[in-house]
Amino acid sequence: MNDMSLSRLYRRLASARPQPELDGADLAAVVSGDAQAGLSARHRDAVVAKLAESAKYADLARMLRALEPVSAGLAADVAGCRRAAHPIRGRELRLAGGARRHPGFLRWAGAAAACLAVAIGVGTWRTLESERPQAGVQAPAQDRIFASNDRIFASSADHARPARTHREGDVVFRGGFAG
Amino acid sequence: MPSPSDPVHARLEELFRTYGARVTGLLRTYGLDKHGIDPADVEQEVRIRLWKALERDRSGAFHASYVQRVVASTVIDALRRAEVRAAEPLPEEEDDSPAEFGDGPVGPEQSAGDAERMQGLERCMAEIPERRRLPISLHLQGFSLQEVADLAGIPSAEAARKLVSRGLEELKSRLRELGYGDFED
Numbered sequence A: 001m002n003d004m005s006l007s008r009l010y011r012r013l014a015s016a017r018p019q020p021e022l023d024g025a026d027l028a029a030v031v032s033g034d035a036q037a038g039l040s041a042r043h044r045d046a047v048v049a050k051l052a053e054s055a056k057y058a059d060l061a062r063m064l065r066a067l068e069p070v071s072a073g074l075a076a077d078v079a080g081c082r083r084a085a086h087p088i089r090g091r092e093l094r095l096a097g098g099a100r101r102h103p104g105f106l107r108w109a110g111a112a113a114a115c116l117a118v119a120i121g122v123g124t125w126r127t128l129e130s131e132r133p134q135a136g137v138q139a140p141a142q143d144r145i146f147a148s149n150d151r152i153f154a155s156s157a158d159h160a161r162p163a164r165t166h167r168e169g170d171v172v173f174r175g176g177f178a179g
Numbered sequence B: 001m002p003s004p005s006d007p008v009h010a011r012l013e014e015l016f017r018t019y020g021a022r023v024t025g026l027l028r029t030y031g032l033d034k035h036g037i038d039p040a041d042v043e044q045e046v047r048i049r050l051w052k053a054l055e056r057d058r059s060g061a062f063h064a065s066y067v068q069r070v071v072a073s074t075v076i077d078a079l080r081r082a083e084v085r086a087a088e089p090l091p092e093e094e095d096d097s098p099a100e101f102g103d104g105p106v107g108p109e110q111s112a113g114d115a116e117r118m119q120g121l122e123r124c125m126a127e128i129p130e131r132r133r134l135p136i137s138l139h140l141q142g143f144s145l146q147e148v149a150d151l152a153g154i155p156s157a158e159a160a161r162k163l164v165s166r167g168l169e170e171l172k173s174r175l176r177e178l179g180y181g182d183f184e185d
Helices: A006-016 A024-032 A041-053 A055-093 A095-099 A103-137 A141-155 A161-178 B007-029 B039-056 B064-087 B108-127 B130-140 B145-152 B157-177
Strands: none
Touching: A006 A055, A006 B108, A006 B130, A006 B157, A024 A041, A024 A055, A024 B064, A041 A055, A041 B130, A041 B145, A055 B007, A055 B064, A055 B145, B007 B039, B007 B064, B039 B064, B108 B130, B108 B157, B130 B145, B130 B157, B145 B157
16 A cells, blocks of 8 residues: 655655755754844755755754754853853952062062153153254254355356456556556 | 863753753654664764863853754764765665655555655656745645745745645646546645
């Protein structure tokens, strides 16, 4: 007698098919309807099509659905367990707790280091400040270019040569009188 | 990670053990043990992976979605290994393994007719419009109408019901025409 159940025949067919590749994270996202998983519509449809074709994945998907509240319960319990554990451990392991055991030494050493750093800083600043005016004198040096230009122009100026020509002229005049 | 003597460690161990027991139970309830996997192995692997996740990221949030992903990946890995094992030749066992899968053992007469009817079913399914084919397939896989609606992106369970019932009628009618007899759901 043949089994005339369509669903049982389909599941036998789906079991006989080779198992398609499927990522666990994708399956979990599709089963939970997790929009934040970032699956594209096309990718999601492909995962659902694999569920429709594979009896194993269909069984797993239905099992994951049933497991959802249990997993949520585990996540909440683990979070509660960690919350309860962390403040206690935090106090035991906090480094500042160690520092308070030797407050005198560490505080004085820190204060001395800070004072030294400030003193070095102030000294450096004052040295730089005292050197600043000398550096300011160098500004007119740039004017020398113009000054030298002035000399070039000055050498070709009319008031330089007439003195010499004037003197030569005087010699000629003087010769003329002598003769 | 806290040491095994730490009460926090003990509490986490207890939580994972309880969770693992639920996973084992559900693997059996949903027939995944019939696909060649050992629920105890899967449960142990899930616990190991969850512990590793806790050790890896001590301050990170331990979301339910992450736990679900761990279980899904572990079961899929186990199914793949089972499939590889099933594909390897076993010289001493002459029995064909398809009877191991599906819903219970299949007799020799039935298995002879099954191959032919499965071919017919596959052909008829291919002729059904895609819009109906996916809801029918999901329904035949055992998903409820609400699950079919959620998975196939159908607006409501009622809309899924209409698509499924029309599709099934069409499928049965085609199978009847091809001489495979009258099927029930």
